[in-house]
Amino acid sequence: MVPAKMGFRMPAEWEPRERTFMAWPVRTEIWPDGLKEAQEGYARIAREIAAFEEVVMLVQPHLADEAGRMCGAAVEILPMEHDDSWLRDNGPTFLINGQGELAAVNWQFNAWGGKYQPYDQDNAVAGKLLARYGVPVFEAPLVLEGGSIHVDGEGTLMTTEQCLLNKNRNPQLGKREIERLLGQYLAVDVIFWLKQGLAADETDGHVDNVACFVRPGVIAIQACHDPADLNYSASQENLKLLADFTDAQGRRAEVVQIEQPPVRYWRGQRLSMSYLNYYPVNGGIIVPVFGGDAQATDEAAVRTLQRLYPDRKIVPVDGMPIIKGGGNVHCITQQMPAGIPARL
Template sequence: MTQLIQIQGEHPLAGPPANGFFSIPVRTPQSDGLTMPAEWEEHDACWMVWPCSRECFKGVLPEAKQTYAEVARAIADFEPVYMLVNPEQWTEARNLLGSAVTLVKATCFDSWARDSAPTFVRDKKGKVAGIDWVFTGWGHYPITGPCDEGMAIEILRHLSMRRYTAPFILEGGSIHVDGKGTLITTEQCLLDPKRNAGYTKADFETLFKTYLGIDTVLWLANGLEGDETTGHVDILATFARPGLILLNNCIDPDDANFAVTQDAKQRLAGAVDACGKAIEIAEIPQPAPQKWNGERMDLSYINFYIPNGAIIMSSFNDPADDQAKEIMQQVFPNRTIVQIPSLPLFAGGGGIHCITQQQPSGTALPPF
């Protein structure tokens, strides 16, 4: 079954339409009864990509590899981990990762699985498929070389799993869902004219309904200062469960993130989710600002991963590390909290959530 999607704006592949709108007949997850589960639901695996870009990690590539390995081994204590690796890095990756992580040969140019790997969706019978968003290296940057736009195809081919191609640019780090029909994102990222020129909020709400099964979108304004992705929500706010959002809390009025935090609080204070429930906020302290190569890193405890039975979160050698871990344990009392020093990741532009992508439990839908 196909759906006719009508969007006002510029198609990321075909350019501007003649009459201001374009319509695309496509087979979509919604037409096949699939929706995106919450991250805390049971997983079959976690997908990662071995770091290979010296330009990205700005002099800390060896340290980043050590951190990737520590994150992967920590997750592997709770669920299977698959690491995509360039053939020439196979021995290096195997030596650092050990036997607990499964290596998969692939062509990789960067290492942010959250954005280049597929977003998985599932139907009520437990059948799983993947969405391949248009990925252009975060859209707003001039692309000077290849990016991992083919990563979703490689993973879904490895899984012999159905692939839905989306007609618009999106990165996994720009959205969070509660598994009950609610999604949170930022205007700064999604309405970026260098990603999907001319798209409106209404357009995205239609697309999220069509591809992820979303009924309600919570729009925040901006992401954190220093975020190279220009406003990914997974560094600012995330769902802990339906109705509860964890929010990065900046309390310094002289910090640019203070206004971001205050605006997010105001927007969420009057918000309700897809089930009609008022949104609650749990605040996580923001670590003190730190710079790498003269640029501020977008440090945040919000950017964590939820494997089966655990939370894998960052530490920054900051006084707030222990407090953030304690709050996380209060919010997730039945999960083991594992904290990993993560400054090398943030020097490259992201955190633990950015380098991981969950595959929910279920049986693969066969390819079309």
């Protein structure tokens, strides 16, 4: 049996949750400025989230004491071997049913199409984490990262063709087969396909850098209005696609644009900076900001998010230490909904 037939669905990120999972930075080749800066960035974000809800940091056992000191007493340290620190992508996708019972999907993980080696320990993290918390697991025959999908909790999923149809993930599957599997494992009836993600995004266009559901019927999208910018054509195309969006409940979308930050490079590489890589928590929104020449767009993004989430506290955090590794706040977190483990 698949989850959808058993009454499970993937809840939206704004629904109540039990805790946040993160994983401590360890892969030295993606942090050329040193692990210390990355770890300080992760610890700072973990502490901000811990002001709203429980945070569990997965840490390689030999680094547990150091991570504990840096994160502080409010963050629980869970010793566990892993290869990398982007738990959104290799962690489990949690499900919930009408009785408030939890289960989860364990996707296959291949490090964004084999871009980093090794990744076998990261591929094993979801199963170990679910066993630790007694959550039953559905093993999915699909390579998929959590950052490549967004759902509204009411039957609609949003993704990009650039990522999910990339042949470095599931070369044996076509679009219809992938849609069928997403429907079976996440209980989604409508899959809305955007085209491209951000320029220079090594995840091959994860949707969590591009657009997200704010609530059912409302979508935020990062926009580019400079015709000379590499993101311009993709941004305009995605906006045109969203103009025809209809969700699983028959709603047309209200689309809210958030202007992208100024282009910035690091060690000769463009950074895929995004305000859409924010993370909802119980009562708050943790949003990356970038400072310097991005101050005006930082402030505009915060104002827009406060308007979109009037009942939540908007917490800006320095996104620069994290974006140097290729992602941001949403990429390094994974939410566990509130509920009790199901008995399957």
